[in-house]
Amino acid sequence: MTEQEQNASAANPPEHIIDISGLVKSFGDNVVLDGIDMSVSRGEVVVLIGPSGCGKSTLLRCLNGLEPIQGGSISLHGEPVVYGSKSLYKIRQKIGMVFQSYDLFPHLTVLKNIMLSPIKVQKRSKEDTEKEAMELLERVGLADKAKSYPSELSGGQKQRVAICRSLIMNPEIMLLDEITAALDPEMVHEVLNVVLDLAKNGTTMMIVTHEMAFAEAVADRIIFLDGGSIIEQGVPSEFFKRPQTERAERFLKTFTYSK
Amino acid sequence: MKFTKMISAVFAAAAMTLTMAGCGNGESGSTPANSNAQSNTSETSSASGSFRTVDQIKESGEIKIGVFSDKNPFGYVDNDGKYQGYDVYFAERIAKDLDVKLTLVPVEAAARVEFLETAKVDIVLANFTVTDERKQKVDFAPAYMKVALGVVSPDSAIIKSVDDLKGKTLIVVKGTTAETYFTENAPDVKLQKYDEYNEAYSALQDGRGNAFSTDNTEVLAWAKSNPGFTVGIESLGSADAIAPAVTKGNETLLKWLTDEITALGEEQFFHKDYDETLADVYGADETYKENLVVEGGKMDTSSETASNSDKSASA
Amino acid sequence: MGNNFLRLLSGLWVTVRISLISIAFSLVLGTLLGAVMTSKNKVVKVICRVYLEIVRIMPQLVWLFIVFFGVTRLTGANFGGETSAVIVFTIWGAAEMGDLVRGAFQAIPKHQFESSLSLGLTKPQMYLNIIFPQALRNLLPNVINLATRMIKTTALVSIIGITEVLKVGKQIIDANRFEFPNAAIWVYAAIFFMYFLICFPLSMISRAIVKKQQRSE
Structure with missing residues (x-):
């Protein structure tokens, strides 16, 4: 589906998966997101970068209705995402989310972790689900771990399984929240390769990461957040070579070293 | 946390007084279900x-x-x-x-x-x-029935009177009538005190004391099943009524x-x-x-x- | 030796009966209490905490006095010995159980809730499939531990006139104190063995669960 979609979106006005306008989020007096306007089109990979505490992760959590918001609106395919609303359960099925912390269910095997929500939420048949789950595991190179428990996996393997667990719901968009931040360096690669593969296949994604090289490789668009606002955005090649703002430039400098 | 612990301690203390100390002072307002009109002891237990x-x-x-x-x-x-x-x-x-x-x-x-x-x-x-x-x-x-103090000693040196104990060591259990009696009435007897009856009996068997005193019913029964020991004083002090x-x-x-x-x-x-x-x-x-x-x-x-x-x- | 062995067994049955009924009540009430204890309401929290502390601070012996004698004294209601014992051990068991349930739920990381919801599970689905199974696994060894503690503590009930296994043992020892002064060792050995027969399988189950848990954690 993806190639055609992308071709189509080149001709027609791009189909928006996510629309955010005037989003305000605060914890008490602390305003974390201060009027965010943005949208994500089908097949697009948007990478959010910015200094710690700039609100990137909070933004993803708001998109999934895990946090109440204090102003503005979020919609998925035109359907409003409202914290605590009944429709949230429906909407969340279309949003896949992977967290920084390993969040597999420890009492279920890898396979059961992946199969749980298609069967319980989407009422799909066990046979179909298992078949698809095995295909996904194959794709991330973990078919042999299907019967293992999460405790028997490395961090990188856990995150790959978590990705499969979200993908099997056929989400409209994947939200990846610093999924390599807790990993040992040698495992970062195996996870990010899976994400790159997803991007190649046209999966719509919003990614929060501190891996700049990865961001440059995977993103269609970089959004630089600081102090709760979008400071700058653009295609990676432009952004990383010639940031338009002084703040972005300063931020990027923190990743380069010279003697 | 300290606060709740204090509260609960107060509750616990109150409940304990209520039950353990008995209600001889009639602190509860409840009245007995039956009417014992002829009873003169109205200030006591309002046991319902x-x-x-x-x-x-x-x-x-x-x-x-x-x-x-x-x-x-x-x-x-x-x-x-x-x-x-x-x-x-x-x-x-x-x-x-x-x-x-x-x-x-x-x-x-x-x-x-x-x-x-x-x-x-x-x-x-x-x-x-x-x-x-x-x-x-x-x-x-x-x-x-009545019970008084008894004194048990080895057959080899039977203690037959308090006088026999002068300057000797008597085994007693703490908190018993025997301890009180000998402390008050026979200051020249050395007391060796134990917490438990079985400790006291072992002490007697090991010869750590010359005799052991407690209720006569107790020592009589014990001497009966422990050959080599005799109750030389069968009744001492004022008898308690049972x-x-x-x-x-x-x-x-x-x-x-x-x-x-x-x-x-x-x-x-x-x-x-x-x-x-x-x-x-x-x-x-x-x-x-x-x-x-x-x-x-x-x-x-x-x-x-x-x-x-x-x-x-x-x- | 007369029918002493049968008497020990019937004493054991009294012990087991009181413990099992109390444990069953404690499981049900304690689970409910545990759910209440996870409440964020401060007043509810304080009330639960005070209840738990009171129950813990007071020896079970005092509770037996309160329920068996104190209640009669204050209200005239007259509970039988076994009923009183079950009430006391349920008051205690439910409090401890409640705290275990609370602990088991609070030990579940927040992201387990969040990732369940992210997958589109409804709250009932989340509790049923994700939270309860994990809480139960944390809980089981502790519950079994509590159960064995309760079984052992039932030895106190002789104070309110119930003849449970330990009391039967004391009676046997005492009845034979003149003929067989050393009977105590054998009687206590028999009782030890009986407790062991009941409690050992429980600890084995608990150990097996812990082992399984280590694998999947």
Whole structure:
């Protein structure tokens, strides 16, 4: 589906998966997101970068209705995402989310972790689900771990399984929240390769990461957040070579070293 | 956290006073369910577990008597599961004379008063020593047994009088009447004190002391099963009365028991009780018998000094 | 030796009966209490905490006195010995159980809830499939531990006139104190063995669960 979609979106006005306008989020007096306007089109990979505490992760959590918001609106395919609303359960099925912390269910095997929500939420048949789950595991190179428990996996393997667990719901968009931040360096690669593969296949994604090289490789668009606002955005090649703002430039400098 | 701990400590303390200390001061506002109009002891226990009069007991066809179930030979359960002992023998007679069925309730020393205060039994016949403190909480009928101090020593050097003990070491258990008695009356006897009875007996067997003193019933029974030791002093100090107890204010039952004990005295019932239940342990020797048995509620030793004993637990 | 062995067994049955009924009540009430204890309401929290502390601070012996004698004294209501014992051990068991349940739920990381919801599970589905199974696994060894503690503590009930296994043992020892002064060792050995027969399988189950847990954690 993806190639055609992308071709189509080149001709027609791009189909928006996510629309955010005037989003305000605060914890008490602390305003974390201060009027965010943005949208994500089908097949697009948007990478959010910015200094710690700039609100990137909070933004993803708001998109999934895990946090109440204090102003503005979020919609998925035109359907409003409202914290605590009944429709949230429906909407969340279309949003896949992977967290920084390993969040597999420890009492279920890898396979059961992946199969749980298609069967319980989407009422799909066990046979179909298992078949698809095995295909996904194959794709991330973990078919042999299907019967293992999460405790028997490395961090990188856990995150790959978590990705499969979200993908099997056929989400409209994947939200990846610093999924390599807790990993040992040698495992970062195996996870990010899976994400790159997803991007190649046209999966719509919003990614929060501190891996700049990865961001440059995977993103269609970089959004630089600081102090709760979008400071700058653009295609990676432009952004990383010639940031338009002084703040972005300063931020990027923190990743380069010279003697 | 500290705060809640304090609150709960206060609650706990309150509840403990309520139950453990008994309610001899009538702190609860509840009134007894039955109207014992003739009772003059109105300032005492407002126990709402209402006691049963003699008529009520007869009417119900059953009397509940609290006895020990592990104090051989006074109240115990034999190898066939049957209650036996000096107290039980008496309890059976009471039921027979009231013409009712006997239900024996096993009680522990620490809960005897409570069983009466809440009228869960009609009578307690559990080696219950009469003390002033207990008299505040329950009513005692006349005595049917008495207990004094005894002194046991090795056959090789039998102690026969307090004079024999001068300058020697006497083993006692802390908190018993024996400790009090010798501290007050025989300052020239060296006391060696132990927390537990079995420690004290081991000390005697090991020769760490010249003799051991506690209730005569206890030492007599012990010497009986430990050859090589003899009770040289069978009765020392003022005897404590052992008597049946009823719920405070249960005058009809108290009167019935008083009459019963007087009547039984005429047939020398408790001598027979001794022969049946205690002779195996203490021997048929008349002096032993007279040291323990009380007939018709008449104690020959003055019983008014019984108050200084603080033996809440065993015999 | 008469029918002493049968008497010990029937004493054991009294012990087991009181413990099992109390444990069953404690499981049900404790689970409810545990759910209440996870409440964020401060007043509810304080009340639960005070209840738990009171129950813990007071020895079970005192509770037995309160329920068996105190209640009669104050209200005239007369509970039987076994009923009182079950009430006391349920009051205690439910409090401890409640705290275990609370602990088991609070030990579940927040992201377990969040990732369940992210997958589109409804709250009932989340509790049923994700939270309860994990809480139960944390809980089981502790519950079994509590159960064995309760079984052992029932030895106290002789104070309110119940003849459970330990009391039967004391009766047997005492009945034979003149003929067989050393009977105590053998009787206590028999009782020890009986407790062991009941409690050992429970600890084995608990150990097996812990082992399984280590694998999947």
